[in-house]
Amino acid sequence: MSKPGDFEAVRKDIVGILKQKPYDDGSIGPVLVRLAWHASGTYCKDSDTGGSNGAGMRYEAEGGDPANAGLQHARVFLEPIKEKHSWITYSDLWTLAGVVAIKAMGGPDIAWKAGRSDFADETLLPPRGRLPDGSQAQDHLRHIFYRMGFNDQEIVALSGAHNLGRCHADRSGFEGAWVNNPTRFSNQYFKLLLKLKWEKKQLNRDGAPWQWVARSAGMDDDDEPLMMLPTDFSLTQDAEFRPWVEKYAEDQELFFRDFSNVFAKLIELGVYRDEDGIARFSHLEKGKAEYRSAPQKSATPQGPGAGKDGEASKAAEENKTGVPAMRAKL
């Protein structure tokens, strides 16, 4: 166990687990970025609920939301880090892992602050259905991201995270990567959105959603095509979004700067800190907050997209038993 508050040691250990040869394209970085985003993207500014504080995905009610399918892998990959640095909260660990992964994959530095706490029960979990649906278009994106407090430019910048990783048939139903090198952060996603000849295609599988596919120069017919979600493609079809796609395609530095700012804002959603930097669960909560970290969970992936359909999350059950959370002073 490291010294409570030694986040540098945690960062180093996260970097150390990123390369996982047999997994996807050889790195768990992309799925860690998606974990940080889904932990935060439940925020609603009107009701002041959701967001990255609490680490609600430990509970089946949030972790089992079909929108979160596959993220159990990310959470389980992080368990050895939690085991070694047991003082850290899951909500800090998940957001920090996203930031560390982006940097390690060639992306910008992103401001990250410690102090999130873990829920001790399910009472403050956000409802399901707050995350975006890739089969929709620009109106839906605005509906979802305005609820979190983002504007059009920020929506486009955030979408640039799809430079990383891939879609999985057993998670979202979509299939393929957005760019040729999905473990290297760049502005390639925006370039390809504008440059390639995208065709609408329903992959050859029962119930598969339609997506956009294309091959870039040098790809063979039997190579897996590149893909765009309907939501990604809609960015090029919208008078307010498209100019930002063009700017980011032309200017990687601008994209990195804007992405860094907007990702830092994303992972702060729903986090209210007292003067010591420790987060409370609501801005109305009074009194001094404690850095409250939940006990370690199961170390095997469960639930949808884990290859064992329908299995309830044993780990989430464990957390419902009221095991006292670990408290640490930072």
Ligand code: HEM
């Ligand atoms: C704009 C609305 C968005 C939609 C509709 C959307 C949808 C999706 C879908 C369907 C997948 C594939 C999941 C799978 O099958 O494994 C995915 C993956 C991913 N998303 Fe998004 N997403 C959105 C925004 C974002 C944002 C804001 C970020 C981060 C800032 C992000 C980061 C990622 C990453 C890194 C992956 C790859 C995960 C992996 O390789 O396992 N997405 N997204």
